[in-house]
Amino acid sequence: MSKLAWPKGLSLSFFTDKSFVVHGMEPDVLTKVKEHGFEVVELSFSHDDYFDLMKLNDKKQVENTKAAVEAAGLKIWSLHLPFGHVWDVSLPNDQEVIRDFKILINASVQLGAQVTVIHPSFEPIADEDRPSRLEKGKENLRNLSDYAKEHGVRLGVENLPRSCLGNTSEEMCEILEACGADWLFDTNHSLKEDNIHFLKHMLSKGHVPISLHISDYDFIDERHDLPGCGINKWGEILNLLQKAGYKGPAMYEIRHLVSGKRIVSLDEVADNIEDLLNGRIE
Numbered sequence: 001m002s003k004l005a006w007p008k009g010l011s012l013s014f015f016t017d018k019s020f021v022v023h024g025m026e027p028d029v030l031t032k033v034k035e036h037g038f039e040v041v042e043l044s045f046s047h048d049d050y051f052d053l054m055k056l057n058d059k060k061q062v063e064n065t066k067a068a069v070e071a072a073g074l075k076i077w078s079l080h081l082p083f084g085h086v087w088d089v090s091l092p093n094d095q096e097v098i099r100d101f102k103i104l105i106n107a108s109v110q111l112g113a114q115v116t117v118i119h120p121s122f123e124p125i126a127d128e129d130r131p132s133r134l135e136k137g138k139e140n141l142r143n144l145s146d147y148a149k150e151h152g153v154r155l156g157v158e159n160l161p162r163s164c165l166g167n168t169s170e171e172m173c174e175i176l177e178a179c180g181a182d183w184l185f186d187t188n189h190s191l192k193e194d195n196i197h198f199l200k201h202m203l204s205k206g207h208v209p210i211s212l213h214i215s216d217y218d219f220i221d222e223r224h225d226l227p228g229c230g231i232n233k234w235g236e237i238l239n240l241l242q243k244a245g246y247k248g249p250a251m252y253e254i255r256h257l258v259s260g261k262r263i264v265s266l267d268e269v270a271d272n273i274e275d276l277l278n279g280r281i282e
Contacts, residue, residue: 004238004277008037009077009251010269011213013044016256025054025065030072036270040249041069042117044080047087047100056107066111077249078115078156078211079108083122089144090121090137090165101144108153115156115211115248116148117184120175121165130165134175137165141179148181156184156210159198161191161222168192169201182210185241186253187232188217188224195232199240208244213253214276224255226264226272228281235282250277 010033012024023029024045033041043065045054055061069076081087081101089097101118108116120137141157148155157175159166166172167189176183183202190198202209216230217223227234254269275281 003279004242004250006246006277007039007077007249008273008277009040009042009249010038011042011044011080011251011253013042013080014252014254014256014266014269025068027068027072030069030074032266034073036266037274038074038270040075040077040251042078042080042251042253043076043111043113044117044253045082047082047084050082050104050107051100057103059110062107062110069111076111076113077251078117079104079111079113080117081119083119085122088122089118089140090125090133092136094136094140098140098143102147105144105148105151105153105155108148109151113153115154115182115184117156117158117211118144118181119160119164120157121160123160123162123164125163125165134165134171138175138178141175141181145179145181154210155181157181158184158186158213159189160186161189169198172202173205173207176207177205183207184211184213185209186213186215187237188213188215188222188230191219191221194219196236196240199237203240203244208246209241209248211248212241212246212251214250215252215254223258224253225258225262226254226268227276228272233282234276235279238276238279 015023050056105116125133145155159172215224216227216232219231
């Protein structure tokens with residue numbers, strides 16, 4: 001694999017602490033992200049954080065958020081929409097969800113983001129409910145994707161683990177073909193087929209990801225660990241993406257607290273992304 005010139009990206013969810021207090025938007029934190037060699041960031045916070053703390057439903061506050069990131073020498077590549085039992089586009093009682101997601105899509109545009117990231121569902125989903133949840137999800141994703149395109153940003157639907165919608169490459173293709181959205185490839189969510197098979201199938205159907213969530217795992221559950229600390233075959237994954245013409249950043253979505261015994265530092269993340277992009281992690 002040749003050296004990759006993809007911009008270095010970091011999801012600001014990395015700075016979430018044990019009590020789930022939001023960090024990542026403080027000026028000193030953003031400055032540290034830049035000093036560690038990162039160029040772009042993903043905003044990834046909860047609904048309450050976006051609306052009550054950051055107030056992204058207010059144009060002036062959106063401008064302030066953008067200014068704070070740019071003052072540190074960074075750019076906002078993407079905004080991750082909230083997810084959870086309430087913020088689920090596959091549920092029938094969806095009007096508040098769609099309304100608030102459209103507000104955040106507008107915020108994404110104002111922030112200069114290229115992508116708004118969305119989960120196609122939350123979980124668990126029982127087998128008997130899956131067909132109806134899938135149809136509702138497609139309908140709402142089509143609505144939001146069309147809205148995003150009209151306003152100048154792309155909707156990136158993320159593949160998910162366990163019983164969530166989009167837990168296989170076949171179902172992801174079905175969702176994308178129904179809603180016309182783009183695909184965000186999360187490299188630690190595939191639990192029903194290995195990532196190489198997942199990626200090859202998606203690419204064979206013409207679905208080159210618009211963005212990535214890069215992390216490693218054990219194929220038992222998602223881990224959001226550093227590449228090289230799991231089972232992913234990074235050389236093959238990156239070669240496939242490079243040959244397919246992937247044009248986005250190397251966006252790391254790493255947990256600061258991987259487990260009770262494992263804490264990852266920003267120094268480690270910075271060293272790791274350098275190794276990954278230079279072909280030193282296979």
